[in-house]
Amino acid sequence: MTAQTLERLPAQEAIGEPPWLRALRRLVKRRAAMIGLSVVVFFILLAAAAPLVSPYDPLATSWAMVRKAPSAAHPFGTDEIGRDVLARIIWGSRASLLAGLVSVMLALAVGVPIGLVSGYAGGILDGTVMRIIDAMLAIPFLILAIALAAFLGPSLTNAMIAIGITQMPIFARLTRGQVLSVKHEDYVEAARAVGNPQYRIVLRHIFPNIVPPLLVQATLATAAAIIAEASLSFLGLGQQPPNPSWGSMLNVAKNFMAQAPWMAIWPGLAIFSLVLSLNLFGDGLRDALDPRRE
C-alpha cells in the first residue's frame, strides 16, 4: 500500500507544483465546472458585444408588432409594446452581470476588511462587530434588500447597493472565521516573531492564505446576487422601465401568460442558465481548491 502510494504520488501531483497551478489543473478536469464557465463567458461576451449582436434596438416599440409569437424575424417573439424579446434579453444581460459583479465587489470591499480586523484584533472589537453582523444576518436577505431598496428609492444602482450591503455580513463572517483558523499557525507566529508590523502580518501573511474560500464564496454570491437583482427588478425595485432587465421582463410577462407565454419563457431561462452555470463553476472551484477532495 505504501509502495503504491509512493508510486502514485509524483504522477498525480507534481511535487513542488504551486498550489494555484494544482487547483487550476484540478478545475480543468471537472467537466461540469468547465461547462458552467463556458456559459458564464458566453453571457459576458454577449453583454460586452450587445450593440454588435443585438438584432434590434431593445427600446424600439412597434404597435404593428405587439405580442407576436417567435418567427424568423423575431426568434424570441415580441413583447406587449412590440419590442424584440431577443434584443431585450441580450441587453438585459448587462443589468444582471453588472448587478452580480458590482454588488459582490461591494460586499467584498466592505466585508473582507471588517472580517480581517475583527478576527485579528479579537476582544471587545470582535465581539461588537460580530453582534452587528449577527443583527444583519437576522434579517432575511431579500427582505433587507427590499427594505433598503424601498428607502433608497427604486433603481438598478440602489438595488446593487442594497444587494451588496445584504451580502457583506457573509463575507465578514467567513473572513473572520478563516483569520481565526490561521492566525496561530507557525508561519504567522514566525512573521510576528521577526518583528513585522501588524498590518503587514494581516495583509501579506494572513490574507493570501484565506483567498481560496473567499473566491468560492464570491462565485456563489454572484449567482445569488443575480437572482436577487432579478427578484428586485421583478418586484419593480431594480432596473426601471423602459431599460431592459430579465427580472422586470418577467414582471410584465406575468400579466400576459395566456396571450404571450414566450415573454415569460426566455428571460427566465436566461436567469436560470446563468445562475446554474455560476453555481456549477462555484462548486467545481470549491472542490478544486480543497486539498481533501480528489
Added chain:
Amino acid sequence: MTTFLLRRIALIVPTLFFVSLLIFGLQQLLPGDPAMALAGEDRDPSVIAFLREKYHLDQPLPVRYALWIGGVVQGDLGESIRIKRPVLDLIAEKLPVTGELALMALLIALAIGVPAGILAAVKNGTPIDYAASMAALWGLSIPNFWLGILLILFFSVELGLLPASGFVSPGESLKQNLLTLIMPAFVLGNAIAAVMMRHTRSAMLQVLSADFVRTARAKGLPEIRVILRHALRNALIPVVTLGALEFGQLLSGAVLTEQVFTIPGFGKLIVDAVFNRDYAVVQGVVLFTAFAYILLNLVTDIAYVVLNPRLRT
C-alpha cells in the same frame, strides 16, 4: 447546560439592539425631510405637521430612537399611513396566510429533500447520486418566481387544473384552500428541498460510515432497517435543526411567491407597503421578521443541544 442557555440568551440582547438600530436607521436613508417622504405624494401640510410631531422629527436622533424603541417594546410598531391601522394588527392579519403557505412548503421540502438525500447517500457515487445532486443544483438555481410562472402556464393556462392566483381561507373551503396553495407551496418548497437534500446526503454519508451502523449491519439486520432505524435517526438531528434555519429563505421566497400567485400574505404586505411608501409598515415587517428569526435561532440551538446528548455537558 444552564450556562449554555444563559450565555445563548445573553447573546440575543446585543443582537436585538443592533437589529433595532439598523431598522431605525433605515428611516435615515430617506432622501430629504423624512416627514415629506413619509407623507407620500399628497404632501398635505397638516399630515406633515402631524408626522413631525408623531415621530418627534424635531428631536435629536438618540431621543427619537429611545422614543421609538420604547414604543416597540410595548408592542407599538407604528401605524400604517395608508390604511390607518396599527402595523402589528396588519402583521397579525397576514401572518396566518403566509404561515400556512410556509408550513405546506416546508412539508413538501421535507417530503422531497429527505428521501432524495437518503437515496443519494446510500447510492453514493452512482448515477442516482449524481442525478439527485444535479436536481438539487437545479432547485437552487431556478428563480422561484419564474418556476411559479411556468407552473401557472402549464397547470392553469394549458391544462386548466389549478387556479392561477388568489387565496381561499381554509375556514371557507378547505378543498379550494389546498388547491390555491399547492402550486405556491411547491414553488416555495423547491429551493428548500434542494438544501435539505444536500444536508441529508452529507449527514447520512457521515453516519453510514459510523461504528454503530457497522455494528447494526454485523448483527445481520436487514439493510432497510439499518438505514431507516439506525442511520436516519441520527442523521436527521442536524437536518431538522438546519431546516429551521431556512426560515429566512422561506420568508424571502414567500415575498416573491405571494406576488406571482397574488396571495394576500406577509410578503405582499411588505411589497404593497413599499409601493405605497408606507414606511412604518416596511420597518414593522422587517423588525418582526428579524425578531422571529432570532427567536427561532435560539429555539433551534436549544433543541440541537437537547437532542444531541454529546453537547449536553
